[in-house]
Amino acid sequence: MSKIKEVFKSFLPHLGIMLGITALFIIGVFYIYLPSYTNHGETITVPDLEGYDINEIEAFLESRNLRYEVTPDSGYTVEMEPFTVMKQFPKPGARVKESRKIFITLNAKKAPIISMPQLVGNPLRNAQELMFTYGLKTGDIKWIPDLAKNAVLEQRFRGRKIEPGTELPKGSVIDLIVGNGLGNQNLDMPDVLGMDEKEAEFLLGGYGLKINNINYIEVDSVPQGTILRQSPPAGSSSRVGDLVDIYVAKYKEGLTPEDIDL
Numbered sequence: 001m002s003k004i005k006e007v008f009k010s011f012l013p014h015l016g017i018m019l020g021i022t023a024l025f026i027i028g029v030f031y032i033y034l035p036s037y038t039n040h041g042e043t044i045t046v047p048d049l050e051g052y053d054i055n056e057i058e059a060f061l062e063s064r065n066l067r068y069e070v071t072p073d074s075g076y077t078v079e080m081e082p083f084t085v086m087k088q089f090p091k092p093g094a095r096v097k098e099s100r101k102i103f104i105t106l107n108a109k110k111a112p113i114i115s116m117p118q119l120v121g122n123p124l125r126n127a128q129e130l131m132f133t134y135g136l137k138t139g140d141i142k143w144i145p146d147l148a149k150n151a152v153l154e155q156r157f158r159g160r161k162i163e164p165g166t167e168l169p170k171g172s173v174i175d176l177i178v179g180n181g182l183g184n185q186n187l188d189m190p191d192v193l194g195m196d197e198k199e200a201e202f203l204l205g206g207y208g209l210k211i212n213n214i215n216y217i218e219v220d221s222v223p224q225g226t227i228l229r230q231s232p233p234a235g236s237s238s239r240v241g242d243l244v245d246i247y248v249a250k251y252k253e254g255l256t257p258e259d260i261d262l
Contacts, residue, residue, distance in 0.1 A: 048092035049085045049104060057085070057104065065098040074108045076135075078171040082109040111169035118164035119155045124178050127152045135170040142177050147240060149181025182241035191234035192246065196225045200246060208240035216250040224251045 044064060049057065054070070061068050075086045087105040090096060114134050119127040128138050146153060154177035155162055162174070190207055192200035201211055217228055229247035232238060 042098065043095040044098060044100070046088075046090050046092055046094045046096055046100075046102065049088045049102065050092075051080065052085050053081070054083045054085070054106060061102065066096070066100055066102055068102045068104055071103050071105050074106050076108045076111050076170055078111070080107045082107055111171050113167050114170045116155070116157075116162055116164055116166040116168055116174075119152045119174070119176065120164075122152050124150045124152060124176065127155075127176065131174060137171065137173045139173040139175040142175070143180040144177060145182050145239070146179030147181060148179035151179050153177045153179055180241075182239055186237050186239055189230075189232050189234055189236045189238045189244070192227050192230055192244075193234065195227050197227070197246070197248060200227055200230075204244055207238075209238065209242050209244055211246060212243035213245045215245065215247045217247050218252045219249040220252050222249045224249055 044066060046066070047060070047064065049060075049068075052060065057068055077086065080086065084107050085104045086107050089103045090100075112135075114136070117130050117134055117136075119130065122130065124141070131138060144153065156175040156177070157166075157168060157172060159175075162168070187207060189209075190203055192203055195203070197211075197214070204211060219228075222228070226249040227246050228249055231245040231247075232242075
């Protein structure tokens with residue numbers, strides 16, 4: 001028994017040394033070697049590459065210890081030169097390791113060909129949204145007399161009418177002819193003098209006209225609500241959608257119908 005104790009006592013220093021060496025080895029591997037090998041804690045901020053020409057990218061990224069790869073997909077916009085960066089991943093400002101690969105999407109050299117959509121008959125806003133979907137741009141908008149208010153009446157490309165289905169480059173500018181809702185048919189302004197407001201509104205509506213301003217004139221000799229004057233006057237030239245101002249009789253303050261000599 002005493003021999004075993006002596007052996008154990010003599011082994012303890014060696015065991016301590018072995019444990020110490022093991023601990024130092026673990027500390028060295030996990031806290032010194034691996035961090036230096038993997039650049040632990042060292043990151044690079046991804047630069048903004050949008051607008052850079054492809055020929056500038058390699059040297060620019062190499063100076064920052066980064067790499068790049070062009071994705072097979074490409075986009076197109078007329079605002080950028082061909083072969084310039086449109087999109088990138090990771091995004092600008094992201095933190096990455098050294099030698100990280102940045103994936104970039106380039107602007108195509110030529111605009112892709114698209115089929116002209118049908119815009120005629122659509123409200124202007126819908127037509128513009130449809131063009132945006134197709135990658136087209138809204139050019140000049142010309143308003144012409146037509147009862148179809150805000151409706152697209154014609155679509156033009158480079159000054160000429162373009163039919164739906166016609167092939168043209170994405171990003172093309174399309175001009176639109178749009179109705180103003182007034183029409184172009186001339187008519188004689190009807191006479192509403194002597195009518196009340198309801199009668200006048202009904203008659204003007206039948207001609208495609210609308211009451212604009214209602215002005216009141218104090219009277220003491222005609223029934224209240226009678227139209228005394230109109231502008232434009234009866235018989236003048238007008239068009240569908242025009243507005244009419246009317247002047248309506250109103251009793252003077254304190255008067256009653258019994259006080260009026262009709």
